[in-house]
Amino acid sequence: MWCRRLSHLQSRLQDLLRGRVTCWALQQPSFKSLFPLAIHWHHTASKSLNCVWQQHEDHFELQYANTVMRFDYVWLRDHCLSASCYNSKTHQRSLDTASVDLCIQPKTIRLDETTLFFTWPDGHVTRYDLDWLVKNSYEGQKQKVIQPRILWNAEIYQQAQVPSVDFQSFLETKEGLKNFLQNFLLYGIAFVENVPPTQEHTEKLAERISLIRETIYGRMWYFTSDFSRGDTAYTKLALDRHTDTTYFQEPCGIQVFHCLKHEGTGGRTLLVDGFYAAEQVLQKAPEEFELLSKVPLKHEYIENVGECHNHMIGVGPVLNIYPWNKELYMIRYNNYDRAVINTVPYDVVHRWYTAHRTLTIELRKPENEFWVKLKPGRVLFIDNWRVLHGRESFTGYRQLCGCYLTRDDVLNTARLLGLQA
């Protein structure tokens, strides 16, 4: 009965939105129509406020700014921004959520201008600005992109002519840093030029945008083809496209490379936008994309070379998406380090291999490969949650230094500069 009534109301609301029913509010005594109500905006003369709301038994329904939103009453009580519930100096909740009656319902609801007032059974009043509700509702968030990006193949990236940032301006100016971060966030790779070819200067760069993430490879690392560590990276062999540290529960967010020396041939760096490839899979085979985002896999690093003894295991799907808006935020792709698959039934595993093949085909398309020769003075930052890297085999002496960065701290710097991250 309740469900029927609700769906009836929903369809009426949809009719209303399409302009089919004009006097619905009059027919429903419990429904309050508040339009047309003129309000004044700062930048325009006037605009009519189209806001319709209804108090249901177990939730509050609001239609505003072309969005139909539903709010749970406990949620509405929990997010109260009044002085006794929320400390606006620390931006922290003071209210003890566990003290809220799970069956709470507002005694009264009223709208004044653009503020909704909820009066609770104990007399406490919670006020919400309509725009705040739109921005913070599930329905509002669902339509929002967390991280705007430009997906690229080699041609798109080269045609974009993304400017590199100069060492000096990166270190000394806010604009230099901001431009760099903006490009890095959009493309998942960015270069700094004219960096003195030393580990110390590379470290300075890294510290300008983030905290260095110390790992089993050290804080700043320095490597050459001496097999000092039990990994192919420490050889002259080619490395197919991959992301690093897939065997960590949280793979490193950013990788910094600075080639300090190369006397020999080959050794070019390969970069592939994993999100561009994943997007192709989503378009061509959505069910395969879904499988890659659901099947958890293990990656593993086992090392027993010299004094180095390590055994790392990380678990997670190849494609990691936010459940509410399906936005991709991390790709874990390293066929060298993928561990035995023993957590997936045989019929699923076969479909997973098919999906993995589809993704691999996209990742390997020559038009998606961006090749670059790293040179002393040119530092490359790679979003290791998005862009895969690899390298060509090489001859001669080659020395690379770099580090990993903590992702949270890069994003923190970006947000403080006013960027969406």
Ligand SMILES: C[N+](C)(C)CCCC[C@H](N)C(=O)O
């Ligand atoms: C960058 N550095 C040389 C320090 C480490 C290389 C780690 C290589 C490893 N197979 C992985 O992909 O995670």
Ligand SMILES: O=C(O)CCC(=O)C(=O)O
């Ligand atoms: O040698 C290179 O250019 C990169 C090797 C690599 O993949 C790594 O160190 O993570």
Ligand SMILES: [Fe+2]
């Ligand atoms: Fe790598």
